Amino acid sequence: MMIPVELKINGKDYSLNVKPNELLLNVLRERLNLLGAKYGCGIGECGACTVLLNGKAVLSCLILAASVSGQEITTIEGISENNKLHPLQEAFIEEGAIQCGFCTPGMVMTAKALLDENPEPGYDEIKEAIRGNLCRCTGYVNIVKAIKSGSKKLKERRKE
Template structure:
C-alpha cells in the first residue's frame, strides 16, 4: 500500500516514520514508539482514554490518521514530567487519590493540562467541561476534580 513518510515531534523528540494510510496515530505512538501510556478504550470517540495533545490541544489519537498528524507536535503522558520530576497534575492525582484503575488517567491528565495551560485558575464548571470527554468508570470524578484544583493552586503558587 501507499506508504508515506511523516515527521512527528513527540514529547520534544523528532521522529521520521514511514506509515500506511490506515495507520492511526495511536498505533504509531504505542506500537512504533513504545509509548504505552496512551490507552486504547472505546475506539469510537466516546471515552477519551486515547487523548494526546496535538500542538497543545487535546485530540483523540485513535480517531486520527498518523498521516494527518504529520508535522505536528504531540505530547503524551510520558512527556509531561520534567527533569525526573512529576508534573504537578501527576502529583496531585496521586495525592488526592484520583487514580484507581488508572486507565483513564493519562487522557484525564492531558485534558486537564491543556485546560490549565490556557486557564490557570478554572472554575469547577470549566474543569468539568474540559474533562467531559474523558470517562472514568471507577467513578472517581470527585477526586479527579479535586486533584485538578489542587494542581491549579500548586501551579499558580509556583509561578508567583
C-alpha cells in the same frame, strides 16, 4: 503504500513511514512504545487515548498519523520535567484520583490542556473540560479536586 511522516513527540523528532490508515494512537503505542495513551473504545467516546496536538487535547484514536505530519505531539510521558512528576500528576496521586489508572493519562492530558489555556478554572469549567473523559472507577469527585489542586500547584510554581 507507505507515507513518510515527520513528528515531534515529547520534544523529540521522529521520521516514520506509516500506512494511509494508521492511527496516531497505534503509532504511539505500537511503533514508539509510548504506552501512556490507552486504547479504550477506539471510536472517540472514552478519552483514554487523549494526547496534545500542538497543545490542544485530541483523541489519538481518531487521528490518522499521516494527517499530522510536521506537528507537535505531547503524551503523558512528556509532561514530567527532570524526573519530577508534573504538578497535575502529583495532585492526582495526592487526591486519590486514580484507581485502576486506565483513564488517568487521558484525564491528565485533558486537564493539562485546560490549565494551559485557563490556569485557574472553576469547578464547572473543570467538569466541562473532562466531560469526554470517562472514568469507571473514581466517581469524578477526586478527579475534579485533583485538577483544582494541580492548578494551585502550578500557580505556586509560577511564583518560584
